[in-house]
Amino acid sequence: MPAGTDTAAKTGVDTEVAVVGGGPVGTLVARELALLGIDVTVLEKLPEPDGVSKASTLHARTAQTLDRRGLLEAVQPGRYAAARGVRGPVRFHFASIFELDLARVVDEGPVIVGSPQAFAQEVFAADAARLGARVRRDAELVGLDEHDSHVQLRLRSVSGAERTLRARWVVGADGARSAVRRLSGIRFLGDGPTVAALMGEVRLLDPAGAPGGWQRTPRGWTLLWVNPHGASRVCTYDYRGPHQDRHSPVTLDELRGEVERIAGRPVPMDSPDWIARFSDASLQAEQYRRGRILLAGDAAHVHFPAGGQGVNLGLQDAVNLGWKLAAEVRGRAPDGLLDTYHGERQPVAAAVLHNVRAQVALMDPDPRTDALRELFTELMRFDEVNAHLSTMITGAGVVYPVGGRADDPLAGRMVPSLPLKTAEGTTTLAELLHDARPLLLDLSDDSALRAVADPWTDRVRVVVATPAGDAGGAGAVLVRPDGYAVWSALGDHRDAGSLRAALTRWFGPESR
Numbered sequence: 001m002p003a004g005t006d007t008a009a010k011t012g013v014d015t016e017v018a019v020v021g022g023g024p025v026g027t028l029v030a031r032e033l034a035l036l037g038i039d040v041t042v043l044e045k046l047p048e049p050d051g052v053s054k055a056s057t058l059h060a061r062t063a064q065t066l067d068r069r070g071l072l073e074a075v076q077p078g079r080y081a082a083a084r085g086v087r088g089p090v091r092f093h094f095a096s097i098f099e100l101d102l103a104r105v106v107d108e109g110p111v112i113v114g115s116p117q118a119f120a121q122e123v124f125a126a127d128a129a130r131l132g133a134r135v136r137r138d139a140e141l142v143g144l145d146e147h148d149s150h151v152q153l154r155l156r157s158v159s160g161a162e163r164t165l166r167a168r169w170v171v172g173a174d175g176a177r178s179a180v181r182r183l184s185g186i187r188f189l190g191d192g193p194t195v196a197a198l199m200g201e202v203r204l205l206d207p208a209g210a211p212g213g214w215q216r217t218p219r220g221w222t223l224l225w226v227n228p229h230g231a232s233r234v235c236t237y238d239y240r241g242p243h244q245d246r247h248s249p250v251t252l253d254e255l256r257g258e259v260e261r262i263a264g265r266p267v268p269m270d271s272p273d274w275i276a277r278f279s280d281a282s283l284q285a286e287q288y289r290r291g292r293i294l295l296a297g298d299a300a301h302v303h304f305p306a307g308g309q310g311v312n313l314g315l316q317d318a319v320n321l322g323w324k325l326a327a328e329v330r331g332r333a334p335d336g337l338l339d340t341y342h343g344e345r346q347p348v349a350a351a352v353l354h355n356v357r358a359q360v361a362l363m364d365p366d367p368r369t370d371a372l373r374e375l376f377t378e379l380m381r382f383d384e385v386n387a388h389l390s391t392m393i394t395g396a397g398v399v400y401p402v403g404g405r406a407d408d409p410l411a412g413r414m415v416p417s418l419p420l421k422t423a424e425g426t427t428t429l430a431e432l433l434h435d436a437r438p439l440l441l442d443l444s445d446d447s448a449l450r451a452v453a454d455p456w457t458d459r460v461r462v463v464v465a466t467p468a469g470d471a472g473g474a475g476a477v478l479v480r481p482d483g484y485a486v487w488s489a490l491g492d493h494r495d496a497g498s499l500r501a502a503l504t505r506w507f508g509p510e511s512r
Contacts, residue, residue: 013150015041015134016329018167020141020153020180022046024117025297025314026173027124027135032322034131035069035436038329041165042125042133045140045174047158052274053116054199057308060106061395062315063113064414068433068483069319074123075115094355094389095306095362096214096221097373099380105390105397108416117311141174144183144293151292169325170293173314176283178299186295187286190353193242193279195304195360198255200275201231205268220262220365231273236262239365242279250275280304280360282353288342296321301349306359307393309352316395317345323436323481327508332459334508344400355392402486403505405498410488415441415479419468426468429479436481437461438507444475449489452496455510456503478502 017033019026022044033040058066058075066072090103090111102111125135142162143154153165172180181188204210207228215222221237236258252272259267285300297314321341327333362373379385391397400412417430420441432439438460440453445464453462460478478487478499487502489495504510 013166013168015039015167017169019171021174024121025318027121028318029171030133031124031128034128034133036326038326040133042135043139044137047138051118053118055311056116058113058115059312059394060111062312063109065319067430070434075120095359097377100390102390141179172295172299173297176298176302181299184293188283190283193281195280196238196243197278199235201273202269203271204232211263222262303353303356304360306356319482332508410485414483415485420465422465439479442476449476452499458511459507
């Protein structure tokens with residue numbers, strides 16, 4: 001029986017949380033909730049998975065986040081496996097200028113991981129189901145009514161049959177055209193499209209003669225990831241203006257013709273697996289939470305796919321939201337905890353939208369942009385500039401405003417996954433977070449600090465450990481389930497009052 005089913009039935013709902021959208025973000029939200037014993041149902045409008053993977057790049061901060069749930073290796077098909085310990089230059093681009101070295105700003109884990117989103121969502125969905133979540137396909141959301149104690153969802157199948165489902169909470173992870181966002185009345189604000197882009201997977205009939213890689217001409221861009229033995233990824237950017245009809249289906253002739261127009265010569269292709277339109281629209285939900293309704297992933301933010309940052313934003317949304325919503329469902333969330341989801345994640349997405357708009361401008365194919373691109377290329381060769389841009393792309397610079405002491409250098413930052421020696425044996429901080437419980441890590445065997453945390457041990461795991469590496473002088477650190485510190489003790493600074501305040505602020509009042 002799924003976790004929490006009896007509780008949901010007794011409280012007059014069909015499920016505690018309905019997650020609308022069965023993509024990687026929705027299934028990871030469900031997995032997080034199910035891991036914490038919350039009754040959760042995923043609603044996906046597609047009757048069967050379509051196998052389409054428009055995104056396939058996981059950056060360092062997402063890899064670190066998944067490692068803290070034991071999911072990093074699971075989301076990597078064999079041929080994409082990323083080495084953890086290899087440290088050499090990792091070449092990447094900003095606005096298609098391949099001068100970045102992402103490895104300069106990453107101290108832990110793989111710098112970049114190849115994981116097609118269709119594969120990752122299968123992994124998350126299967127593990128969510130193992131943990132007790134239900135995944136319901138052929139369930140398109142067509143109606144949404146919020147009440148004081150629940151939300152009623154109206155669902156429609158491809159046959160036209162309708163049914164209702166009552167949930168205590170709803171998470172919209174249903175993409176850029178989110179029905180949850182639209183039906184809840186949350187505004188999607190920002191800049192409209194200026195670029196018309198196409199993407200598809202086709203068979204190239206002359207792969208050796210195709211314009212492989214990133215090619216810029218005065219007429220636009222072609223991006224071809226050539227596979228001589230199967231489907232090749234083909235993409236075009238047209239800066240003359242947005243699509244006249246963003247929702248019209250794309251034909252092979254249209255994609256072929258656009259590649260030929262930009263490249264200036266025919267590029268024979270056939271047998272499309274899928275083709276889609278997209279644009280450089282830069283939009284963000286005005287609120288990530290309205291009452292009992294929350295948004296995550298592309299339902300909360302969309303942008304041009306420069307640097308593969310979109311799916312990373314969404315997966316980090318999921319892990320930030322999951323433990324907070326679980327605490328709310330259980331009635332253990334301190335005041336304002338769930339609202340920190342918007343407060344923390346909205347600025348992170350806004351910063352990504354900002355850097356993507358800059359990349360779109362730098363990629364303008366007009367020859368008048370050439371001098372700007374040349375100057376920017378020179379600037380990227382300065383270490384400080386390279387590190388600044390690499391930090392943006394990898395997410396390594398994410399710091400949350402968690403409050404606490406102004407002189408706490410770890411507060412709001414992801415805690416490194418050091419090797420640790422405990423009474424039970426060797427482990428790592430990442431492994432200690434696999435169960436998504438908060439953690440007080442005592443690195444100096446301080447019984448006084450452990451005594452402060454004792455009234456929270458029903459919610460907070462306390463572990464005494466000796467670091468096998470450099471802990472940066474930390475004597476203890478209080479870590480949220482998503483891996484970010486909310487308090488640390490450095491040297492002789494072991495203020496029990498600030499620890500008690502952090503425990504109360506993030507994990508609720510002490511147990512009596």
